[in-house]
Amino acid sequence: MSNLLGLEVKKVTENPPEEIERVKNWINTDEYKEKNFARQALVINPAHACQPLGAQLCAHGFEGTLPFVHGSQGCASYYRSTLNRHFREPAPAVSDAMSEDGAVFGGQNNLHEGLENAVALYKPKMIAVFTSCMPEVIGDDLTAFIKNAKQKSLVPKDLQIPYANTPSFNGTHIHGYDSMLVSILQTLTEGKQIEGRCTGKLNLIPGCDFNTGDYREYKRILKEFGVPNTILADIGDTFDSPCDGTYHIYAGGTKLEDAADSINGKATISLGPYATPKTFAWIKDTYSGKHVSLPMPMGIEKTDALIMKIAELFGKEVPASLKNERGRAVDAMTDSQQYMHGKKFAVYGDPDYLMGYVSFLLEMGARPYHILCSRGSKKAEKELQTMLDGSMYGAGCKIYMNKDLWHLRSLVVTDPVDAIIGDTHGKFAARDAKVPLFRFGFPVFDRVNKHRYPIIGYQGVINMVTEICNKFIDIRDETCEDRFFEMMR
Amino acid sequence: MSKIRTVEGITKESTQAMIDDALSVYPEKAKKKRTPHLAPNDAASGCSSVKSNKKTVPGVMSARGCAYAGAKGVVWGPIRDMVHVSHGPVGCGWYSWGTCRNLMSGINGVTQFGMQFTSDFQEKDIVYGGDKKLKTLLEEAKGLFPLAKGISVLSECPVGLIGDDINSVTKQASKDLGIPVIPCNCEGFRGVSQSLGHHISNDSIRDYIIETREFAEPSSPYDISLIGDYNIGGDVWSAKSLLEEIGLNVKAVWTGDGELEKIAATHTVKLNLIHCYRSMNYMCKVMEEKYGIPWLEFNFFGPTKIRESLRAIGERFDDVIKEKVELAIAKYEPIMQAIIDEYKPRLDGKKVMLLVGGLRPRHTIGAYEDLGMDCVGSGYEFAHNDDYDRTAPEMPDATLVYDDPSEYEFEKFAHALKPDLIGSGIKEKYVFQKMGIPFRQMHSWDYSGPYHGYNGFEIFARDVDMAVNSPTWKLVKAPF
Known part of the structure; x- marks a missing residue:
C-alpha cells in the first residue's frame, strides 16, 4: 500500500547550510516580498477567525444564555478554547455533535436531542443557536428545526431560541457577531414595542469587542452622565467574573427583559460600524428613538464624538468629571508625545479597531505606516485613506486590504517600522523585525490581564500611551551604551 | 501488575452513588447513553469498566475535538519541515495555530513551518469546488518555502461534503513540485472524536510516506524511533536525550519536532518505542506486520515509571545498553529523591482528578504517586477500550472512571470528590479555578514543561506544588 505517490526511494537528506543561509536572507528581500504579494490562493497566518466565534461571543453577552453550536463538536471546542485563552475565563457552550449521519440525514435529530439535553443540564434562560460549516454546506433549515422542537415540546414553550446562520466560508468573526446579535434582538423584542412608551434609556452597541475593560468603561462614562442604559451585548461580567469559590455558568450579560425593552429606548448608539451594520440597519428600521452610528471611540477625537453625542441625545451637559478626564488624557499625551512622535507603526486588526489605532496614532504625531486588514472592504479602505489624507503624519502611509500576517512580515522586514499594533499572532513578525508588539486587539494568548485594560475612551488613551511610551523607554534603557544610560528619560 | 491500592473513604458503592446522582438530571435517552461511560474502577480485573469511543451525546458540553484536530494538532502539525495546509x-x-505547544527547531519560514496555512474557502469555493485553488496554493507554497520537505493537505468539513478530490490534486502536485504532497481526509465530522483523525493520519503515513527514504548512514543494532511524543513544551528533547544516554540512536521522532524524511525511513529501525499509544499504535502495528519491527510502550513520567520503562527497554537490547540503563538510573535517582524530599511533604495524601487525551490519564498517575498524591478519578476525551484496559491497574480500586464526561458531570464529580488538584484542559481550567480548586492544564503543560524524562519530573513536581500550594487559593473566600 505504501508509496502511493510512486516516489523514488532516496536517502535522507539535510538542507545544506549555505542554502539555509540563502533562503533565510532571501525571505527578507524585496524580491521575496513581491513574490509573496503575488499570492492568489494560499493564505498564510490570517488575522481573522470564522463567523461562529463572533456569534458565540455575542451570545455570552446575554443573561442566562447558552451558546449552542449546530454542527461538528470540534468547532465548539475551538471557539470555546479560543475565548478561554484570551480571557482566561470559562466559556461554556454546547454543540449538537453532528457527524457522518448528519451529512446524510441532516442535523435535525442532533439539534433536537441537543436542545433537550442542554435545557436539562444547564437550565438556560435562552439558547442562542449558530451554525458551523457542516449544516451550512448541506443546507439545514434552522427555522423549521427549531419550530419543530417547540411543537414536539422538547424545550419549554417560553424558552427563547434565537438562531443565526454563520457560515465559516464567508466573512469573519465580526460578521457572525452581527448575525447573532440581530437575531437575538429580533427574537427578544418581538411584540415588545409599545406605542408611546420610552424607557428613557440609551442602547449602546459596542460591536465585536473582546476587551471587558471597554464594557466597564462605557458603563462608567454613562454613569458619570447619569444616562440609564442597556449594553447590547454586555460581555463585561461574563468574561471578567470574580473568583470567589463558586462557579456561575452564566456570570453576566445583558438582562433579557432589558434587551427586550431596548426597542422602546430613547436612543441607540452603535460603536461598531463595521462589526454590526446588519444589526444597526435593522434597529434603524425598527427601534423607537434616535439612532446614531459612531466609530469605536479610540483616541481623543472619536471619544469626543461619543461624549458630545450622548450629551446631545440626552440634553445634558458634559459632566465636569469627564471634562477633567479628557484633560488628563490630553495631559498624558502632551507629556509623552516626544516618545511616540514620528515613530512608524504597522497596524492590523478588525476594521473597527483599525480605525481607532490609526486615529489615535495620528493624534500622537506617530505614523500608521503599514495598515493591514485581513478582511476589509472598499468602504473601510476609503475611511482609512481619508484619515491619512487629513494629517501630515499620514503622508507615505499605505493601506493593505485583504492581506495576511505573512504579507505583514514582508512589509516590516523590507520597510521597517518601530513597532506593531495587533494581537498575539503578530509576535512572529515582530520578532523577525526586532520591534515590539502592542497587543490591543484579539486574541491575546501570551500576556495576562490585557482585556481588563480599556482601550476606548479617555482612559483607553491613557492606557495605550502608557504602554507604548514606556516600552520605547524600556528599549532605550535596555539597548543604549553604558555612557548613555541615565537616570531620567 | 502493580499492587491494588485503595483510597480511604472511596468504595464502589460511594462511587456508584456519585455517578447515579450525576446522571439523575439527564433526560432518559441521554441517561441511557451516558450510563455505560461512568463506573468505579475495577483494579483487579485489569479491564476497562466503561464503554468508550462512542458518539458524543448532543448538547451535553463535551470536551472533545474532531478528526481534523487529531490530524492537524497531533499527528501532522508537529512535523516541522513540512507545510501543513488547513484546507477549507x-x-x-486559525484556532489550532500554535495552540498545541509542539515546539520546533529550525528557522520559522525557512526550515520550520510552525505557521498557519489555509485555502481560506469562500462561498465560491463551496459552490465550484476548491481543487483548482488547491493546485495553485500548493505551487505558491513550494515557491515561497523552497526548503520545505513536503506538504500535507488536511481537509476540513466542507471539502468532504462538496466532493472535492484532493487525492488526485495532491498526486499531480507531488509530480509537478518534486516533493511529497500528502492528502489527509480528516474532515471534522468523521468519527466521534480526535481519535479518528489520528487513525486517518497514521494511514496516510502508511500509504504515502513510510519506506520512501533510507537513512544515509549504516544501520546499528541500537537504532530506534520515538513514537507518539509531540514535543509539548520540549518533551521530545528531554526524552531523546535520556534514550541517547542509555546508548540508543533515536533515528526518527513521530512527530514532535519531527522531520519528514526521517519518518519516511523509520521502517529500518530495530525497535519502535511508543509513548502515546492511542494516537500512533496503528503505525506501530503496521511496521510490526510489514517490517517485523517490534514495539514497546513506555512511560517517562516520574522516576518510578521511568525506571521501570528504562529497564524494560534495556531488556530488548544487549548488556551494553542494560549497563547504561543501570548507570542512568543510578545517576538520576538521587536527584529524583531530592526532588521528592522537597515536594512530597507538601503534597502527600493530596487528591488529583484527571481528564485528558490519549495517554496522560493513566501515564501521569505514577508521577503523582511519586509525589505522594492519589488519583481519585480519571478519564479520557477520546480513548478506546484498550486504553481503559491499560488504565484499570494504574488507578486505585473503586475510584471513578469517566469517559468523555460532560462538563456537568465533571463539575458534579469534583464537588463530590473535592480534589486538591484537577489536571485537564483549557476549557475546564477556569471553571474549577472559580470554584477555588487548583488546576493544571495537562494537555499543554499549562505553558510549562517539558514533563517527560528525568529533567521533566523536576518541572512537573514544581508545577504541581505551585498549583496546589499557591497562597492565592487562601484568598478566594472573602473574610466579610
Whole structure:
C-alpha cells in the first residue's frame, strides 16, 4: 500500500547550510516580498477567525444564555478554547455533535436531542443557536428545526431560541457577531414595542469587542452622565467574573427583559460600524428613538464624538468629571508625545479597531505606516485613506486590504517600522523585525490581564500611551551604551 | 501488575452513588447513553469498566475535538519541515495555530513551518469546488518555502461534503513540485472524536510516506524511533536525550519536532518505542506486520515509571545498553529523591482528578504517586477500550472512571470528590479555578514543561506544588 505517490526511494537528506543561509536572507528581500504579494490562493497566518466565534461571543453577552453550536463538536471546542485563552475565563457552550449521519440525514435529530439535553443540564434562560460549516454546506433549515422542537415540546414553550446562520466560508468573526446579535434582538423584542412608551434609556452597541475593560468603561462614562442604559451585548461580567469559590455558568450579560425593552429606548448608539451594520440597519428600521452610528471611540477625537453625542441625545451637559478626564488624557499625551512622535507603526486588526489605532496614532504625531486588514472592504479602505489624507503624519502611509500576517512580515522586514499594533499572532513578525508588539486587539494568548485594560475612551488613551511610551523607554534603557544610560528619560 | 491500592473513604458503592446522582438530571435517552461511560474502577480485573469511543451525546458540553484536530494538532502539525495546509475555511487552522505547544527547531519560514496555512474557502469555493485553488496554493507554497520537505493537505468539513478530490490534486502536485504532497481526509465530522483523525493520519503515513527514504548512514543494532511524543513544551528533547544516554540512536521522532524524511525511513529501525499509544499504535502495528519491527510502550513520567520503562527497554537490547540503563538510573535517582524530599511533604495524601487525551490519564498517575498524591478519578476525551484496559491497574480500586464526561458531570464529580488538584484542559481550567480548586492544564503543560524524562519530573513536581500550594487559593473566600 505504501508509496502511493510512486516516489523514488532516496536517502535522507539535510538542507545544506549555505542554502539555509540563502533562503533565510532571501525571505527578507524585496524580491521575496513581491513574490509573496503575488499570492492568489494560499493564505498564510490570517488575522481573522470564522463567523461562529463572533456569534458565540455575542451570545455570552446575554443573561442566562447558552451558546449552542449546530454542527461538528470540534468547532465548539475551538471557539470555546479560543475565548478561554484570551480571557482566561470559562466559556461554556454546547454543540449538537453532528457527524457522518448528519451529512446524510441532516442535523435535525442532533439539534433536537441537543436542545433537550442542554435545557436539562444547564437550565438556560435562552439558547442562542449558530451554525458551523457542516449544516451550512448541506443546507439545514434552522427555522423549521427549531419550530419543530417547540411543537414536539422538547424545550419549554417560553424558552427563547434565537438562531443565526454563520457560515465559516464567508466573512469573519465580526460578521457572525452581527448575525447573532440581530437575531437575538429580533427574537427578544418581538411584540415588545409599545406605542408611546420610552424607557428613557440609551442602547449602546459596542460591536465585536473582546476587551471587558471597554464594557466597564462605557458603563462608567454613562454613569458619570447619569444616562440609564442597556449594553447590547454586555460581555463585561461574563468574561471578567470574580473568583470567589463558586462557579456561575452564566456570570453576566445583558438582562433579557432589558434587551427586550431596548426597542422602546430613547436612543441607540452603535460603536461598531463595521462589526454590526446588519444589526444597526435593522434597529434603524425598527427601534423607537434616535439612532446614531459612531466609530469605536479610540483616541481623543472619536471619544469626543461619543461624549458630545450622548450629551446631545440626552440634553445634558458634559459632566465636569469627564471634562477633567479628557484633560488628563490630553495631559498624558502632551507629556509623552516626544516618545511616540514620528515613530512608524504597522497596524492590523478588525476594521473597527483599525480605525481607532490609526486615529489615535495620528493624534500622537506617530505614523500608521503599514495598515493591514485581513478582511476589509472598499468602504473601510476609503475611511482609512481619508484619515491619512487629513494629517501630515499620514503622508507615505499605505493601506493593505485583504492581506495576511505573512504579507505583514514582508512589509516590516523590507520597510521597517518601530513597532506593531495587533494581537498575539503578530509576535512572529515582530520578532523577525526586532520591534515590539502592542497587543490591543484579539486574541491575546501570551500576556495576562490585557482585556481588563480599556482601550476606548479617555482612559483607553491613557492606557495605550502608557504602554507604548514606556516600552520605547524600556528599549532605550535596555539597548543604549553604558555612557548613555541615565537616570531620567 | 502493580499492587491494588485503595483510597480511604472511596468504595464502589460511594462511587456508584456519585455517578447515579450525576446522571439523575439527564433526560432518559441521554441517561441511557451516558450510563455505560461512568463506573468505579475495577483494579483487579485489569479491564476497562466503561464503554468508550462512542458518539458524543448532543448538547451535553463535551470536551472533545474532531478528526481534523487529531490530524492537524497531533499527528501532522508537529512535523516541522513540512507545510501543513488547513484546507477549507479559515477557522480550523486559525484556532489550532500554535495552540498545541509542539515546539520546533529550525528557522520559522525557512526550515520550520510552525505557521498557519489555509485555502481560506469562500462561498465560491463551496459552490465550484476548491481543487483548482488547491493546485495553485500548493505551487505558491513550494515557491515561497523552497526548503520545505513536503506538504500535507488536511481537509476540513466542507471539502468532504462538496466532493472535492484532493487525492488526485495532491498526486499531480507531488509530480509537478518534486516533493511529497500528502492528502489527509480528516474532515471534522468523521468519527466521534480526535481519535479518528489520528487513525486517518497514521494511514496516510502508511500509504504515502513510510519506506520512501533510507537513512544515509549504516544501520546499528541500537537504532530506534520515538513514537507518539509531540514535543509539548520540549518533551521530545528531554526524552531523546535520556534514550541517547542509555546508548540508543533515536533515528526518527513521530512527530514532535519531527522531520519528514526521517519518518519516511523509520521502517529500518530495530525497535519502535511508543509513548502515546492511542494516537500512533496503528503505525506501530503496521511496521510490526510489514517490517517485523517490534514495539514497546513506555512511560517517562516520574522516576518510578521511568525506571521501570528504562529497564524494560534495556531488556530488548544487549548488556551494553542494560549497563547504561543501570548507570542512568543510578545517576538520576538521587536527584529524583531530592526532588521528592522537597515536594512530597507538601503534597502527600493530596487528591488529583484527571481528564485528558490519549495517554496522560493513566501515564501521569505514577508521577503523582511519586509525589505522594492519589488519583481519585480519571478519564479520557477520546480513548478506546484498550486504553481503559491499560488504565484499570494504574488507578486505585473503586475510584471513578469517566469517559468523555460532560462538563456537568465533571463539575458534579469534583464537588463530590473535592480534589486538591484537577489536571485537564483549557476549557475546564477556569471553571474549577472559580470554584477555588487548583488546576493544571495537562494537555499543554499549562505553558510549562517539558514533563517527560528525568529533567521533566523536576518541572512537573514544581508545577504541581505551585498549583496546589499557591497562597492565592487562601484568598478566594472573602473574610466579610
